[in-house]
Amino acid sequence: MSQSKDTGIRERLFRIxxxxxxxxxxxxxxxxxxxxxxxxxxDYLLPGPHAVVWHAAELLTNPLFLLNGVYSIFHVxxxxxxxxxxxxxxxxxxxxxxxxxxxxxxxxxFLSSFSTIGWVFLSIFWFGFNDFTVIFVVAVTLLPFAxxxxxxxxxxxxxxxIELAKxxxxxxxxxxxxxxxxxxxxxxxxxxRICLGVAWKVVLTAELFGGSSGLGxxxxxxxxxxxxxxxxxxxxxxxxxxxxxxxxxxxxxQMRLRRNYAIS
Numbered sequence: 001m002s003q004s005k006d007t008g009i010r011e012r013l014f015r016i017x018x019x020x021x022x023x024x025x026x027x028x029x030x031x032x033x034x035x036x037x038x039x040x041x042x043d044y045l046l047p048g049p050h051a052v053v054w055h056a057a058e059l060l061t062n063p064l065f066l067l068n069g070v071y072s073i074f075h076v077x078x079x080x081x082x083x084x085x086x087x088x089x090x091x092x093x094x095x096x097x098x099x100x101x102x103x104x105x106x107x108x109x110f111l112s113s114f115s116t117i118g119w120v121f122l123s124i125f126w127f128g129f130n131d132f133t134v135i136f137v138v139a140v141t142l143l144p145f146a147x148x149x150x151x152x153x154x155x156x157x158x159x160x161x162i163e164l165a166k167x168x169x170x171x172x173x174x175x176x177x178x179x180x181x182x183x184x185x186x187x188x189x190x191x192x193r194i195c196l197g198v199a200w201k202v203v204l205t206a207e208l209f210g211g212s213s214g215l216g217x218x219x220x221x222x223x224x225x226x227x228x229x230x231x232x233x234x235x236x237x238x239x240x241x242x243x244x245x246x247x248x249x250x251x252x253x254q255m256r257l258r259r260n261y262a263i264s
Contacts, residue, residue: 047229056233065218069237072207072214075131076199079138083195086139087146095154104147112144116202117209124210134214137206142195149194153187189254193246200242 031049038048047055059065094104119140123133207216215234222230 044226044228047232051229052232052236055229056236059230059233059237068214068218071131072203072216073241075134075138075203075207075211075214076196078135079142079203080192080195080199082135082139083142083146084191087143087150087191090147091150091154094151108144108147111140112148114140116141116205120206120209123206129210129212131211131213133210134203134206134216137210138199138202141202142199145194145198146191149187149191150184153184153190185254185257189250189257193250196245196250197242200238204238 034046035048035050038046038051043051090104090107094101116137119137120133123137127133127136203214204216204219207214208220211217215238219231219234222228222234
């Protein structure tokens with residue numbers, strides 16, 4: 001009985017893809033290197049993994065920290081929604097009205113090259129230190145990512161299938177709802193997943209300089225107090241939030257919608 005159980009465990013282990021093993025091994029190597037470097041350096045320069053995890057657990061019991069975390073999540077969600085909607089509308093405009101292609105392309109190039117710090121300072125002058133400033137900065141930074149990805153998705157659609165749908169007399173609004181949206185699902189979710197990671201990078205900068213709340217504001221306080229473990233802990237918490245949101249929410253939803261619409 002024990003031997004058959006051990007054999008079953010070994011068989012399950014051998015079924016795990018090589019890429020998964022590689023990812024686990026590299027993660028362990030990074031943790032070991034981090035722990036070794038932390039043992040050689042003082043805590044105020046590089047705290048060890050154990051100290052960071054312990055400090056993160058303490059932060060998660062702090063009501064003020066949790067409130068600021070909620071503010072950051074709100075900033076990220078609002079900015080992603082704004083960038084996604086505007087990017088999708090601009091991509092559809094270019095797709096259906098090719099005369100706007102050059103103008104939208106120039107706008108996208110301008111937004112891609114404009115510095116996030118530049119938007120932060122301009123937004124402070126325009127809107128002051130508030131939530132709207134943070135959301136605006138994150139959204140305008142995300143817009144070129146959303147627009148480029150959605151335009152690429154529309155350009156790679158099955159045009160024969162769309163022409164076939166048009167031949168059956170579908171109106172443009174119904175064509176978008178019943179044909180384009182299902183075909184665009186892989187690109188829509190790819191855009192959301194890209195924007196999620198970029199948004200959390202940008203929101204900290206926006207909150208650090210132009211916000212009055214959020215985790216960026218907490219990092220600013222930790223910097224003023226030279227609390228390096230707190231900075232590492234906040235970064236660790238953000239990494240976990242992004243990873244869990246992607247793996248537990250976006251990826252399963254994308255797979256479910258792919259099955260429903262029979263998209264390969």
